[in-house]
Amino acid sequence: MFAATRAASFAAKRSFSTSAANLSKVAVLGAAGGIGQPLSLLLKENPHVSHLALYDIVNTPGVAADLSHINTNSKVTGHTAANDGLKAALEDAHVVVIPAGVPRKPGMTRDDLFNTNASIVQTLAQAAAKHCPKAHILIISNPVNSTVPIFAEVLKKAGVFDPKRLYGVTTLDVVRASRFVSEIKNKDPKDVKITVVGGHSGVTIVPLLSQSGFEFTKEELDALTHRIQFGGDEVVQAKDGAGSATLSMAFAGARFANSVLEATVGGKKGVIEPSFVKSDLYADQGIEYFSSNVELGPNGVEKIHGLGEISDYEKDLVQKCLVDLKKNIAKGESFGQ
């Protein structure tokens, strides 16, 4: 249903989106994985993409050959580590989306992925610093609360860090929040917008349900908050060892990538998405990265929105969030340094 709606909306936009200035190369790193494949499929439908470069350590030639038969305008190329494939994928990229890395199994936290994924992200950051220092970098690889600071430290070391162009993708949390609230309020999710702030794991995910326009009982509030914070665990448990969310993440990642493209090359104004970015909101408490609604413009992050008025219940959630977030960020920064 999404694909049909999305295709229709993209098709409508295509009529005014064909000039070269509106088109860009998008690279997906980790493109042959559970997220990478459906995400690349959705990006193949995006009218702002002129070239989709798919990089993974395995299987990208097949994924690229398959996607390249879809009759949308973009060219698709597949790259592996052979023949300097990472360089070829990254050169001239305007947007780089990164779902490379291992997913959770039941019983694991996202932080348990750190040991494996930190070095993967570090390697990809070193390559991005060299081959596409001006690209907009969208990080999906977990733990996002630490992988974004790792990426930033590598870019800083290379002297190319632009905080306006590095984004942790937290869109899945708002997608889930919208869906879960719509289920209990019997609404169409398209009319249910829930702001979610903080980070992307457990108690660092803070839904601001008091701003939703709906009334909740205390029981509903507790249940919804918990479900939004631990929605990822539901999928990990249901997949029973076969990974974590891939299809809903591809949907969320494609939505965020499209927003970045619309704001940076599509000329669209007032594009607002939540994202885990370098932020001043809690910098006075030593927390340099935070997810909140972010206004995107031609150069990326244009304005970081504050939290606005929040309830005492949410103030409590934010305090708990900040404790974990600070540790997750520090761990990423020290690894990246």
Ligand SMILES: NC(=O)c1ccc[n+]([C@@H]2O[C@H](COP(=O)([O-])OP(=O)(O)OC[C@H]3O[C@@H](n4cnc5c(N)ncnc54)[C@H](O)[C@@H]3O)[C@@H](O)[C@H]2O)c1
């Ligand atoms: N931000 C979010 O909301 C969110 C949501 C879901 C999953 N994730 C995270 O996304 C990551 C990927 O999840 P998945 O389900 O697609 O996993 P997956 O194992 O299915 O796919 C990961 C892919 O990364 C590739 N890869 C490994 N090392 C690489 C390297 N050095 N360079 C390029 N590619 C490399 C693998 O070959 C594989 O194809 C995980 O860390 C997961 O926790 C984040």
Ligand SMILES: O=C(O)C[C@H](O)C(=O)O
């Ligand atoms: O839960 C996970 O490990 C994957 C992802 O971060 C999610 O929220 O689904």
